Amino acid sequence: MSKKTGNRQKNKPPKVGKRHRKLGTAPGTVTYLGNREGSPSKIECITYDENDFEKRVIATPEELLKQPGAGQTQWINVVGVSDEQLMSRLGVVSDLNTLVVEDIVNTEQRPKVDEYDKYIFGVFKMLYLNAEQQIVKEHVALVLTPNRVYVYQEIEADVFDRVRQRILEKSGRIRSRGADYLFFALLDALVDHYFMILEQTEERLDQLDNEIYTEPTQHTAYKIQQLRKEIINLRAWMGPVKELLGRLIQSESTLITKDTQVFLRDVLDHAVEINETLHIQREMAFSLMEMYMSSVSNRMNEVMKVLTIMASIFIPLTFIAGIYGMNFSNMPELQWKYGYFLVLALMIAIFMIMVVYFKRKGWF
Amino acid sequence: MSKKTGNRQKNKPPKVGKRHRKLGTAPGTVTYLGNREGSPSKIECITYDENDFEKRVIATPEELLKQPGAGQTQWINVVGVSDEQLMSRLGVVSDLNTLVVEDIVNTEQRPKVDEYDKYIFGVFKMLYLNAEQQIVKEHVALVLTPNRVYVYQEIEADVFDRVRQRILEKSGRIRSRGADYLFFALLDALVDHYFMILEQTEERLDQLDNEIYTEPTQHTAYKIQQLRKEIINLRAWMGPVKELLGRLIQSESTLITKDTQVFLRDVLDHAVEINETLHIQREMAFSLMEMYMSSVSNRMNEVMKVLTIMASIFIPLTFIAGIYGMNFSNMPELQWKYGYFLVLALMIAIFMIMVVYFKRKGWF
Amino acid sequence: MSKKTGNRQKNKPPKVGKRHRKLGTAPGTVTYLGNREGSPSKIECITYDENDFEKRVIATPEELLKQPGAGQTQWINVVGVSDEQLMSRLGVVSDLNTLVVEDIVNTEQRPKVDEYDKYIFGVFKMLYLNAEQQIVKEHVALVLTPNRVYVYQEIEADVFDRVRQRILEKSGRIRSRGADYLFFALLDALVDHYFMILEQTEERLDQLDNEIYTEPTQHTAYKIQQLRKEIINLRAWMGPVKELLGRLIQSESTLITKDTQVFLRDVLDHAVEINETLHIQREMAFSLMEMYMSSVSNRMNEVMKVLTIMASIFIPLTFIAGIYGMNFSNMPELQWKYGYFLVLALMIAIFMIMVVYFKRKGWF
Amino acid sequence: MSKKTGNRQKNKPPKVGKRHRKLGTAPGTVTYLGNREGSPSKIECITYDENDFEKRVIATPEELLKQPGAGQTQWINVVGVSDEQLMSRLGVVSDLNTLVVEDIVNTEQRPKVDEYDKYIFGVFKMLYLNAEQQIVKEHVALVLTPNRVYVYQEIEADVFDRVRQRILEKSGRIRSRGADYLFFALLDALVDHYFMILEQTEERLDQLDNEIYTEPTQHTAYKIQQLRKEIINLRAWMGPVKELLGRLIQSESTLITKDTQVFLRDVLDHAVEINETLHIQREMAFSLMEMYMSSVSNRMNEVMKVLTIMASIFIPLTFIAGIYGMNFSNMPELQWKYGYFLVLALMIAIFMIMVVYFKRKGWF
Amino acid sequence: MSKKTGNRQKNKPPKVGKRHRKLGTAPGTVTYLGNREGSPSKIECITYDENDFEKRVIATPEELLKQPGAGQTQWINVVGVSDEQLMSRLGVVSDLNTLVVEDIVNTEQRPKVDEYDKYIFGVFKMLYLNAEQQIVKEHVALVLTPNRVYVYQEIEADVFDRVRQRILEKSGRIRSRGADYLFFALLDALVDHYFMILEQTEERLDQLDNEIYTEPTQHTAYKIQQLRKEIINLRAWMGPVKELLGRLIQSESTLITKDTQVFLRDVLDHAVEINETLHIQREMAFSLMEMYMSSVSNRMNEVMKVLTIMASIFIPLTFIAGIYGMNFSNMPELQWKYGYFLVLALMIAIFMIMVVYFKRKGWF
Numbered sequence A, B, C, D, E: 001m002s003k004k005t006g007n008r009q010k011n012k013p014p015k016v017g018k019r020h021r022k023l024g025t026a027p028g029t030v031t032y033l034g035n036r037e038g039s040p041s042k043i044e045c046i047t048y049d050e051n052d053f054e055k056r057v058i059a060t061p062e063e064l065l066k067q068p069g070a071g072q073t074q075w076i077n078v079v080g081v082s083d084e085q086l087m088s089r090l091g092v093v094s095d096l097n098t099l100v101v102e103d104i105v106n107t108e109q110r111p112k113v114d115e116y117d118k119y120i121f122g123v124f125k126m127l128y129l130n131a132e133q134q135i136v137k138e139h140v141a142l143v144l145t146p147n148r149v150y151v152y153q154e155i156e157a158d159v160f161d162r163v164r165q166r167i168l169e170k171s172g173r174i175r176s177r178g179a180d181y182l183f184f185a186l187l188d189a190l191v192d193h194y195f196m197i198l199e200q201t202e203e204r205l206d207q208l209d210n211e212i213y214t215e216p217t218q219h220t221a222y223k224i225q226q227l228r229k230e231i232i233n234l235r236a237w238m239g240p241v242k243e244l245l246g247r248l249i250q251s252e253s254t255l256i257t258k259d260t261q262v263f264l265r266d267v268l269d270h271a272v273e274i275n276e277t278l279h280i281q282r283e284m285a286f287s288l289m290e291m292y293m294s295s296v297s298n299r300m301n302e303v304m305k306v307l308t309i310m311a312s313i314f315i316p317l318t319f320i321a322g323i324y325g326m327n328f329s330n331m332p333e334l335q336w337k338y339g340y341f342l343v344l345a346l347m348i349a350i351f352m353i354m355v356v357y358f359k360r361k362g363w364f
Helices: A002-011 A016-022 A061-065 A084-093 A098-105 A158-168 A179-214 A218-238 A240-250 A258-323 A339-360 B002-011 B016-022 B061-065 B084-093 B098-105 B158-168 B179-214 B218-238 B240-250 B258-323 B339-360 C002-011 C016-022 C061-065 C084-093 C098-105 C158-168 C179-214 C218-250 C258-323 C339-360 D002-011 D016-022 D061-065 D084-093 D098-105 D158-168 D179-214 D218-238 D240-250 D258-323 D339-360 E002-011 E016-022 E061-065 E084-093 E098-105 E158-168 E179-214 E218-238 E240-250 E258-323 E339-360
Strands: A042-048 A053-058 A073-079 A112-115 A120-129 A135-144 A148-153 B042-048 B053-058 B073-079 B112-115 B120-129 B135-144 B148-153 C042-048 C053-058 C073-079 C112-115 C120-129 C135-144 C148-153 D042-048 D053-058 D073-079 D112-115 D120-129 D135-144 D148-153 E042-048 E053-058 E073-079 E112-115 E120-129 E135-144 E148-153
Touching (some): A042 A061, A084 A098, A120 A158, A120 A218, A135 A179, A179 A218, A218 A240, A240 A258, A258 A339, A258 B098, A258 B218, A258 B258, B042 B061, B061 B084, B084 B098, B112 B240, B120 B179, B120 B218, B120 B240, B135 B179, B179 B218, B218 B258, B258 B339, B258 C098, C042 C061, C042 C158, C053 C061, C084 C098, C098 C120, C098 C135, C112 C218, C120 C179, C135 C179, C135 C218, C158 C179, C258 D098, D042 D061, D042 D158, D053 D061, D073 D179, D098 D120, D135 D179, D158 D179, D179 D218, D218 D258, D258 E098, D258 E218, D258 E258, E042 E061, E084 E098, E098 E120, E098 E135, E120 E179, E120 E218, E135 E179, E135 E218, E148 E179, E179 E218
Parallel strands (some): A073 A148
Antiparallel strands (some): A042 A073, B042 B053, B112 B120, C042 C053, D042 D073, D120 D135, E042 E053, E112 E120
């Protein structure tokens, strides 16, 4: 039992409760809520335009006060947000509202998009499968300014690797477009990874469907239940993206060009598909449970039939044997020469009749 | 078991997961997602107006650079979209956005309609029954330009055959109207075929209803579950058409004339009916499962009654026989002359009483 | 079994599938979808104003080219719509769009209202109980022109009889008002009949409720299931009326006067009540099934209790009898003078204890 | 059984079906639908202003043609609406539309509010508990004119008694305000009584919850089902009030002053709370049924365990006794001196092992 | 049993029914509905600006007639609202509408926000866990005027303690901002505490999930049911906050500055998250019940299998023993030398066959 319980703890969705650490603090208080306290932050700055590309590590936030050159786009990649002081300094340097910085380090913040005059701020959930094929959820905060995109992550996952690679390719479209296109490309990568998660949940649904049909156990029910919970959580993490993108597309902010909005519409298409798929998977998981219950009932029926057949055939026969086991002094049949054989014949006849009866009933 | 599992694989709805092949590629990348790689594409061009009709096969996409004559309408029928390069060339020749070409070869794209300045682009699901009466889903992309309709299919299904025939008839309305009417006629044929699918699912619902009432087995539950899944999938494929048509009808694009909009409203009527029917069928499938569960419970009740009756009647009788099978030296009844017959009479009396009792209870 | 199946076929709701007869035909093709092919059509024309009343049978549609006199209202009653050619001629004479004529003969058309410049066209479902108290659904199409109302029915049901009678009464309000009031009166009669259907379904719900409480059988579950299906179908047939009336009331067509709109609002009230009642009945039918399941479980509990009591009492007693039926040479009790009677006393004691035990448990 | 059935009839919600009495009559036909035909109507007129108060019984409707004096407000209280002729005369005298009079005597009319130029008409359901604590539903129609409020009831319930008392108190706010305030006060009294009903249903929910936990029987399921039905009916009767009040508050009619609208908003608050409470109670009733089912399953589990324990312990023991009851001539054990005692010891050992086994399983 | 029932009473959500105390009273009547009658009220006044801070207890409401100085903000904290007269006097002194005072003492008032010209009035539910980890719900009413915030509570809970502390800190943002910021800070503290409740319910869901998997009893079902009820109640208490905040943010009242609206939006974010979490928890609780039912069925299956195996193995063996226990004079086998041993061997063979059979079936 202990091993199973162990597995369950590992997979557990993050608690609402981490919140209570912040209980009663003033709004705008920068409090890290994740569980990677003390891991150092790493700030990386990728500067590029159509011709040049430069990547360097930033030592102090204040280096960022120097703006990129004209036509250049910068991707400020921050890995590790547990250092509350550093984050505050970064916020000041980047001219961010303290409420924004609060949300950057609040790893339990649900997906959101806030538009400010000078920047657009978004929180999303990065979802991917780890080596053990478990769903990992990471907090990602994005800030889009006219020539920079800030990316805040807890750990360096490989979700954005392809974007990085595309920047390296000199001829790539991403190089010739501005920060808003980079912002889109990152969102696109994020949402594309959601499909991998859905692919896995779909496979698990299929496996469970199979398992119910072939070898259902109580553990099957437990796995259905776990999958259901995960799908519910996925909806909370992925679901809001659709609405947030819709708002970005209809936004009147000058930070996002018309060209990029066309691309965002493409991501929105994916978000719509994701929501639909989640809806279908939820329905499937629900009907799996019903299916499981029906299979349990059927198996009980089978068990009952075996019992009933055995009991119905042998109880009357045993009764007959019992009669002739009685010790009355005057039992004429006992003295008959073929009494014993007659009774045996009778028993076989009853046996046959019962077998035929249950066969007719379709019980075996 | 293996055979059943085999059947199940065949029917399986397409995986979300094919997507991961595209993971991380730049948007607008033309990547074929179907499973017919390597099958050659065939481009056919039907040109017609009120008087003339011509049909020829196109060898290279560049032939399409020559526009049809004034008053003429062209149906460019592309069968096989797995050749990514050819599709890209076709897109360039037809002046299509790369995002559009991406969606044309993305056979897992959900139904959508996008309006561009010079054309309207739509993706739909073609649904029909194959020879084994299984539901087949094909990806269809339509592009409406002022004088051409492009149709992209994976294989040549006979869904559009009647439209083709109507073009052949010189007096047909379709000949005297433009590309938008052809576009409508194709949509109409597509949606009309949906009714055949619904007819089949309805029949299967009826059969299962019957099966539950006459001979329910665990396999019945399995078939209900499969049908439920298929209905859920049909909703994902057919459902969006209603909204897309609504948008086309309210569109301000000059590509669709007012006359054609009246006809599109008729297709919309059908789409509404389809959604309603799917809703009803889903509810029916749901209540079938409930019905099945109730029938399982009832049968278990029957099994239990047989067991209870047999046990309740014979267990007390066997007990009585057991008493007089005891070997006490002093058991006066054993010496009675009619002791044996008295006990037999008692047993028969108890038997009768039990039978009457259970009959009164309505147990048999 | 065959008899039951027979009954079920009779009651079956119309198939979606009749549609496929039309598969691939050009829109506007006049194709009869009902099952009364070959039954002759009868056209009747009732002309009336405040003073006069005339009723005659029309031989050829062309007679209708003569318009009614000023201030006169005409009710053109067409019974039997299976003659596709006649219907087309009637459509031409009445200046109806071919799409409208298509819908008139399409007996599977769902309820709809279309407004054209010169007329309003509506399709509704006429519902009434036949002699065997079965729900009969008929297709009715209504066309309202400035001075005429066309009524297309498949058979002559008595739903409109009272309207006819009210026209006969010289002092009736209906005589002094125009075609739109007649149109309203017909809709009112149609919707009023819906209440009779709901009354019957409600009664059946009550009967089933009673049956579950007194004598539930598997057939009860079947009847609940059938009723549920019928209620689902009723929603498809009656439900849209509410929205259609809402649209008629808000319509800006000059065909319906303000006065008549007040009356239509009254019909709308009824339609709202019908939808609510259907919603309640659906919920009731749903909870009936649950109630049935709970009663099945309870009865199984009862059966199990009988078995358990019988077995628990007699199995230990039989065991004791078995002990003293053993043939060991050295069994001192067997030689005791009152050994037999002591064992009998022990058995009675055990029996009493068991009875008291189960009584305490509340099992009987 | 007959007694139970009897009780059920009493509680039955009013049938949809009464409607059919009106089937086919012209709209505006004044037809009483209640079941108190022949009970005499009583018309009472309370006239008051800040200083004076007068109450008298009206003999003929025509007395009402005399309008109250300036600044005076009149409450016309009509008890008993079964006299269709009298109601029609009252309607004429009060200048009411015939459709309004139709709704006044239609005791099955669902809640509604209609605004006319000179008056506002509303139908509501008066709900209270009778002496046997059963929910009684009465039809109430209210008409608000500039200086009068007409109240039509079937019987004289005490719901409006407190309003009457407050009019008697000279210093009460009600005396110094107009007819619209009286209208509000009546609505307020009506809605306040709804809370008493909800209080009772809540108590019944609590009792059933307790019953399931202590002594669930099939009758418990029946009571849950009945309560569910009643809650569904309450929703149909109370639910629409929220929307109707919302409409009254946003109405532009001059009949309701701004001051009174503030008070109506307070009643709306209550109506919102009522709808919420009904929603919660419905959910509670639903989960009660589930809880009941789970308790039935649990009890069956208990029954099964008793049976299984008894059978599993004694069947093997009986078998052993059976062996040594066989009459083979050569059975060495039978001759052993302590054979009998060894077998007894074996039996006790098996018994102990079984008991320990089931105890370990947690079965008792 | 009595102890359990005792526990249940304690936890019971407040009754709708307290309302009936107010039945029939005039609107605006100040009637206390809580259950702390007679507990004395305490009025405390905290006055602060950027530099000063003063806290004193107010003896008579009339002291409040003296307004705070320019730039000063006052927090009037009223603990204990059961003294109806005092509350009325306070209302008069503060120039509040009597309907507002009615809602202040109506401890059962659902959450609401009303905007008046000179103040904004809100009722909320304060939720926290008491020492026994039970959810406690308290009624809180807030009134925001240009320079004062009135807080009415039933008892002094520590929910607002942190706000108080922040006022004490001279450099805190709260000191330099006006009454609207204080109003926001109080709301923020209120809503932040909701997360603690959700944290506890989530933990209980987890525990129950575990319990079902390890040791489900009927009490588990009861606890699921109780948790479900609590979650339903939490929705009624917490749910409306989202909408009320939305209204406050869009309000055009000058009482709330633009700056504070940004902060309110942050609270709104939390309210949205709370509603989502409640939705998820409700779904989880629902699926727990299903899971529980499936585990009950599974355990019954286990019980049945034990019974069936025991009965199926030993009943046939006992029958064989019965045969050779018969007393026929002519039973050749009885005289065979190794008859007994042959029969024993046969029995062992049958036993082995049965064991293998059930093992193959996977029953143990």
